[in-house]
Amino acid sequence: MQLSEFDFDLPPELIAQSPAERRGQSRLLVVNGAGLSDHAFDELPGFLEEGDLLVLNDTKVIRARLFGMKESGGKIEVLIERILDGNRVLASIRASKSPKSGTMLIFGEYSAEVLGREGEFYILRFSAAVQEVLDRHGKLPLPPYIAHEADEFDEERYQTVYAKHPGAVAAPTAGLHFEAAMLGKLKEKGIGIAHVTLHVGAGTFQPVRVENIIEHKMHSERYLVPEATAEAMRNAKEKGKKVVAVGTTVLRALESCALYGKSEGETAIFITPGFEFRVVDRLLTNFHLPKSTLLMLVSAFSGMAEIRRAYLHAIEKKYRFFSYGDAMLLERKK
Numbered sequence: 001m002q003l004s005e006f007d008f009d010l011p012p013e014l015i016a017q018s019p020a021e022r023r024g025q026s027r028l029l030v031v032n033g034a035g036l037s038d039h040a041f042d043e044l045p046g047f048l049e050e051g052d053l054l055v056l057n058d059t060k061v062i063r064a065r066l067f068g069m070k071e072s073g074g075k076i077e078v079l080i081e082r083i084l085d086g087n088r089v090l091a092s093i094r095a096s097k098s099p100k101s102g103t104m105l106i107f108g109e110y111s112a113e114v115l116g117r118e119g120e121f122y123i124l125r126f127s128a129a130v131q132e133v134l135d136r137h138g139k140l141p142l143p144p145y146i147a148h149e150a151d152e153f154d155e156e157r158y159q160t161v162y163a164k165h166p167g168a169v170a171a172p173t174a175g176l177h178f179e180a181a182m183l184g185k186l187k188e189k190g191i192g193i194a195h196v197t198l199h200v201g202a203g204t205f206q207p208v209r210v211e212n213i214i215e216h217k218m219h220s221e222r223y224l225v226p227e228a229t230a231e232a233m234r235n236a237k238e239k240g241k242k243v244v245a246v247g248t249t250v251l252r253a254l255e256s257c258a259l260y261g262k263s264e265g266e267t268a269i270f271i272t273p274g275f276e277f278r279v280v281d282r283l284l285t286n287f288h289l290p291k292s293t294l295l296m297l298v299s300a301f302s303g304m305a306e307i308r309r310a311y312l313h314a315i316e317k318k319y320r321f322f323s324y325g326d327a328m329l330l331e332r333k334k
Contacts, residue, residue, distance in 0.1 A: 002211055003210065006213075006299065007290050008308070008315075014319070015320075015325075016320040016323070016324035019324040022179070023157075023178060023182075025040075026040075026325070027327070028326065028328070029313070029328045029329070036309070036310055038317060044284075045185050045191070047329055048186065048191050049241065050190035051191075053192040053236040053242070055196060055233075055246060056160070056175055056178075056193065056246045057160075057175060057200075057250045058163060058197055059168040059172060059199050059200060061158060061159055061163070062166050062167065062169065063134045063135070063138025063140055064079055064080040064134070066078040066133070068107040071103070071104045075095070075096075076099075077093070077095075078092070078124070081219075082169075082222075083131075087125050087129065088124065088125050088130075090123060091122055092120065093114075093122050100114065101114055107133060109136075110128055110132075110136070111126070112124040112126045112133075142154060142158065157176065158171050160176060162195070167197075167222070168199045168200040169200065169201060169202050172249045174247035174286055177327055192235075196225050196229055196250055198223040198249045200249055203218065203219025206293075213272060216270065219268065220266045221249075230257070233254070244281065245280045245283050245284070246284045247285060248283070252269055252271070253267070257279075271296065271300050273299055277332055280332065282329065284327060285330065286323065287320075287322065287326065287328065289322065302330045302331065306333065
């Protein structure tokens with residue numbers, strides 16, 4: 001398949017620069033066999049049935065962006081991709097010149113040594129615990145299409161209300177719509193709620209640079225599907241109920257678990273049209289970037305023609321796009 005098949009024109013004013021005033025105030029486009037319908041996100045419980053299972057990603061975004069300098073005085077920006085252990089990280093570095101192994105980077109009272117490269121990333125070893133450095137000097141890593149620097153409002157809203165396990169450098173944005181009150185309503189209706197953990201990497205924003213999409217290489221991310229979640233899914237399936245993934249990260253974790261037979265590990269799964277879904281029946285997600293791997297994923301899930309039609313409708317109706325934008329509820333195409 002060609003990259004150009006996943007392109008579309010998006011008016012810049014539809015790229016959400018801030019979230020809705022309160023969680024749950026966003027819009028919801030429902031895409032299923034009956035066509036397209038426009039709703040408020042607060043109406044979501046009406047589209048789920050008793051016994052359905054909602055699966056959430058409980059990863060927590062860390063303050064993964066650091067600004068500092070080389071010993072020589074040149075300014076640098078570091079974006080941590082992954083914490084490897086107490087002192088070491090995998091990170092990308094923006095600098096006037098690529099730093100060599102042995103280079104010391106300075107962040108206030110802390111330093112980090114460049115140990116080497118791993119693909120396009122650098123391995124850094126900090127002079128103190130990584131979390132300590134991030135707590136003192138780290139900034140929330142908002143996506144590149146959001147024009148402002150993260151502030152106190154972003155510190156709260158670019159994090160789900162159920163975030164638990166630190167490790168992500170980007171939020172699982174479909175979950176940003178949920179208030180605690182909404183989760184309570186879903187439980188009252190008899191809808192099950194379970195969790196996975198997938199630490200979202202900066203690779204989620206990595207552009208596809210090849211025209212033949214099969215040549216694209218995905219970044220690897222860590223995931224965990226607890227046994228309690230696997231059991232809840234089995235129970236839902238046995239009763240003929242639906243497994244609803246809240247976000248593409250949840251879908252990737254669940255389908256990786258089913259495909260590889262591992263409840264915990266690394267996944268670089270690349271889901272494109274033709275993929276055979278084994279677990280997820282419905283997907284709650286935001287609107288994605290043109291030519292992105294996430295647009296390919298939803299096209300695989302609901303059909304290319306259906307997604308193209310849904311996106312044209314969303315643009316016409318002025319839905320808000322990307323991380324702070326509105327949501328879609330997708331049915332898996334048979």
